[in-house]
Amino acid sequence: MKLKFFRANWCGPCRQMAPVVIELQDSLKDYYSPVEYIDIDADPETASKWRVNAIPTFVIVDNRGNEVARHIGAWPKSKMQDWMSDNYLRPSTAVSFPTDHSQLSIVTGK
Numbered sequence: 001m002k003l004k005f006f007r008a009n010w011c012g013p014c015r016q017m018a019p020v021v022i023e024l025q026d027s028l029k030d031y032y033s034p035v036e037y038i039d040i041d042a043d044p045e046t047a048s049k050w051r052v053n054a055i056p057t058f059v060i061v062d063n064r065g066n067e068v069a070r071h072i073g074a075w076p077k078s079k080m081q082d083w084m085s086d087n088y089l090r091p092s093t094a095v096s097f098p099t100d101h102s103q104l105s106i107v108t109g110k
Helices: 012-027 044-049 077-086
Strands: 002-007 036-039 057-061 067-072
Touching: 002 012, 012 077, 067 077
Parallel strands: 002 036
Antiparallel strands: 002 057, 057 067
16 A cells, blocks of 8 residues: 655645654554655646645555545544554455456346
8 A cells, every 4th residue: 555645845734744644654654655745846747647636635545556545635643544544455446347258247137
């Protein structure tokens, strides 16, 4: 699992959350890869790809790169820690379909 932290240098709530993210990274290092910090001014393409319209935005991504959970805005460390713990290894909402369609069938009612 990975936490993406979308931020900007001019954003007060982002600066407020930076030390919280650092502390949580240390306490949850057995469960999460190092936090990925994305400055939306320096990397607008990534922010656009992840549909980030407000900051700070936090996105939990599974090991396949699929979004698992998202939170926008600053919040207390305890709430963020609960959110990260609750979403650890939660299945993503990404749906994959087999490329071999021979296994698909249509069932109709009477």
